[in-house]
Amino acid sequence: MFKLFKNLEKKDRCFILMALVFIVAQVWLDLKLPDYMSEITVLVETPDSSMQDILIAGGKMLACAFGSLVSGISVAVLAAKSGIDFAATIREKLFHKVQDFSMEEIGKFSTASLITRTTNDVSQIQILIVMGLQAIAKAPIMAVWAILKIYNKSWQWTASTGVALVILLLIVITCIVLASPKFKKMQVLTDNLNRVTRENLTGLNVIRAYNAEEYQEEKFEKANNELTSANMFANRTMAFLMPGIQGVMNGLTLAIYWIGAILINNAAMNKKLTLFSDMVVFSSYAMQVIMAFIMLVMIFMIWPRASVAANRITEVLDTDITIKDGSLDGDTKEKGTVEFKNVSFAYPDAAANVVENISFKANKGETIAFIGATGCGKSTVINLIPRFYDVTDGEVLVDGINVKDYKQNELRNKIGYVSQKAILFSGDVESNVAYGDNGKKDATPDEVKEAVKIACADDFVENLKDKYHGYVAQGGDNFSGGQKQRLSIARAIAKKAEILIFDDSFSALDYKTDRKLRTALKKQCSDTTKIIVAQRIGTIRDADLIIVLDGGKIAGKGTHSELMESCEEYRQIAYSQLSKEELA
């Protein structure tokens, strides 16, 4: 928790300091009230006292109460401001940190958990600051100050307050011990609920198509019930706190007046008035002590959850990023080359390598294609080029330099990447195609148009009501699979990168569009090196080099005709897709 607070900005530290000053002022004013109350009691009981004196003492009381109100409001405003600001700072830090995460770190935390940590967990910290700042600082000052004021009044009253405090402590400790583990559990269960909700929303169509609503509901109900019952237990336990404290407060008032009655009864006549005034003042201070405890209880209610949340946030912020930046910028002598030297790779926590001993070189303007059975490691190989993962063994070189030596953004400026699943962002066609930074300049509307044309997406984009400013929904949900793929391809082309990577990016295109697109690519991007993963022989048969993968290893390498001669795996794929006449 305290580690997280090191992230407080200077401005917020100042706000907190100012709040502390107001808190001390408020406590001082609150504790001054009983003194004036005692003065008034004495004045009322003294036969010769004037109304003027009573009014002056009353006026001072009023001024103290008003001062306390102003201080209280100031503390609340300052606490809210620093809490909200701090939450915004932490959310921003988390966002930036997660942006730098590699797939390994994202996988370690899970997307659902990262969302809960950035939203719900940060809110817990905000609540702690906004509500807790007053109590954390105010309660101890108030308790100590009030105790100092009353401790020498009468040992009987002090003892009764002591007993009340011990009972209070026992109630508080029991409730905290019982509820604390549940508060901790609640954050993890919130992750789980988020995960189930997310899965449900993203897979809605499949759920409906398979009439799996009931199954999903059961899953949701289980997650929801777990969270509800943990919440219920913790809050039910905490529900005993307030009535318990109230009971102790009433009991203490009763005890003070009872003891006071006995003391006044046994006292000499001239001491009775002083004792009565002492009793009123003492009960007032004793209530302040109990109030301080109530505030601490509030903290104990918020603290366990906030402390778990703080640990979860620091866990993300302190995570060591596995993919570290190199120092080189992208200004290399060699351009457009990709070379793998005996590359092997195993996913984090996996026992065995997924790909093994991969070596090849792509020269500027060449087309290199990967083909092989599903799950043989094609995507894995090409994901090593933009450094989504680092190799386990061997080297990946881009423009003759190890990818690890580049600054990551410099390396990625060289690459236009089209993922297997086409990803579009909410906005319009133009913002999606001109997306990101290529280290040079933003794509102009004309360049966007040209890229869309090369990607054979102009036919449907031109038909949109707002053409290149046509609306794109989140995830590109208002476009078909093939349209999304073509817009993703246009985005990579518009980047004017040295190397284009297509991860099975033509799979949703019909054969005619596939051919048209490849022809346009060959003509318009002749200087660009193209690395293509494909399932169809037709898509890759013209490639300069085809690499056949089998179980993560290279089973054959060469042009289409060479592989038809030499590679049994390639022949099998080819014959399974095309007739002998088509292949001839």
Ligand SMILES: Nc1ncnc2c1ncn2[C@@H]1O[C@H](COP(=O)(O)OP(=O)(O)OP(=O)(O)O)[C@@H](O)[C@H]1O
């Ligand atoms: N993030 C990951 N963590 C662990 N294992 C993974 C991960 N991604 C892929 N794999 C495993 O690596 C192997 C190769 O996967 P990869 O996606 O590279 O295959 P592929 O040849 O591209 O398949 P497809 O043609 O079906 O897309 C698979 O066995 C898969 O289970």
